[in-house]
Amino acid sequence: MNKSTLHVVWKLVIVSLLVGLALDFFDVSPVDLIHDIPDTVAQVFDAVVRAIQWGGKYVLLGAIIVVPVWLLMNIGNLKGKFRNKNKP
Incomplete structure (x- = not known):
């Protein structure tokens, strides 16, 4: 993978972590979202x-x-x- 691809992946990981923490704060689980x-x-x-x-x-x-x-x-x-x- 080139440098820009790794940069995009890193940004996605960080944003996913922040969104996951926010959803967990509001007691939202992945199963709830899917249902x-x-x-x-x-x-x-x-x-x-x-x-x-x-x-x-x-x-x-x-x-x-x-x-x-x-x-x-x-x-x-x-x-x-x-x-x-x-x-x-």
């Missing part, structure tokens, strides 16, 4: 869906203002690009 994988995946999926539902309305609300302003500010640049393409 809880389906529930954990479902909880993560639900959290992502809720985040999209929460943030989606704010993105749309902001886009109502931001997109027209952006178009107005850049319409001159767009005209210039089209004019330059038509010139021989």
Whole structure:
């Protein structure tokens, strides 16, 4: 193995040790994690869906203002690009 590979392996060992210590502090065992994988995946999926539902309305609300302003500010640049393409 070259030096960079050993460096990556060493980092993974250190991070794994720290995460293992943190999980042990919260009384989480590897067996618990394996048995809880389906529930954990479902909880993560639900959290992502809720985040999209929460943030989606704010993105749309902001886009109502931001997109027209952006178009107005850049319409001159767009005209210039089209004019330059038509010139021989």
